[in-house]
Amino acid sequence: MTDMILERRHPEASTLPRIECAQLPTPVEPLERLGAEIDIPRLFVKRDDQSGTLYGGNKVRKLEFLLGDALDEGHREVWTIGGIGSHHVLATCIYARQQGLEPSALHFPQLVTDHVLDNLRALSTTRPDLTLVGNKAQIPVEVLRTKVREWLARGPDVYYIPGGGSSAMGALGYVNGALELAAQIEAGEMPEPDYIFAAAGTCGTIAGLTLGCRLANLDTQPVGVRVLDRVLSNSATIIKLCRQMASLLREHGVEDVPSIGPSDFELLHDYLGDAYGVPTEAGRRAIQLADTHEDLTLEPTYTGKAFAGMMDMREALDLERATVLYWHTLSGVDLSDRIANADVGANLPDEYRKFFD
């Protein structure tokens, strides 16, 4: 069941393409024990870990629009890109299959952890068409080459979803997310937050939240914690995505869409550590604290680093006196059945075997 509040607030937006695959609204909850422990007493969580039944996390809101767009335009396949442990690739393949679309992806290697291997096992159950490149630097060339090859071979059948699902169409899912939060505030489920913290990778989540907060007239500052290389994750990307989303909304008749500038959000750059996917000590501590004090599971690549960034800003942003919302972007769906049924030998290309050795 999906509550598409964007359409309720702006009926004109019902001409936007979308499918219903998310479970919305996701709950907001106080994190009293953890908040007391880290001296951020008015700490809340937005439970996007519960955003879907097949898979949760932040990709589901984006996929409602992206797969809707793909189906609207009559495509039969989707293809996307990401690291071998990518949540985005996994979510896209799961929901593409659910919608009767053929999934394919271009993969690049990343640090192999148990979490990455489990994601690969789960991914194999969707029987995607996968291509592995040698390293991340090859991605732009490979994307271009694959695009040309796919287009020549299968023409307009294939719908391209950029890394992280962060096109303007995908990021609209988080405009809807911010409007959903505004409705929960109006309903008294939580006070209006001064800050929203979320992991920033390809930036679609934080861009959508930024535009959505302004559209909903919330006096809230979204703060992204960068977990990916700066060339891909930066303020210019956020502002560009906001501009493109605003154009899309205007094209669909939504009036008075605000224009977004650098003062409408914050992007923190000090919490990536050595590289994307490489755990940090502060991230490990955040994971442990969340696990000890709440029913909140973080991981090292995105959410541990985001939570660590938030904790570190306590003094600089005076979070002891602020209302703070941590937007939880990791799927909480138990994949153990899917993983137990995986046959990676049969459903992943041979070159993936090395990751399991």
Ligand SMILES: Cc1ncc(COP(=O)(O)O)c(C=O)c1O
């Ligand atoms: C768990 C999790 N959190 C946050 C993000 C980052 O979201 P975005 O790419 O929209 O910045 C991702 C992206 O893959 C993710 O998997």
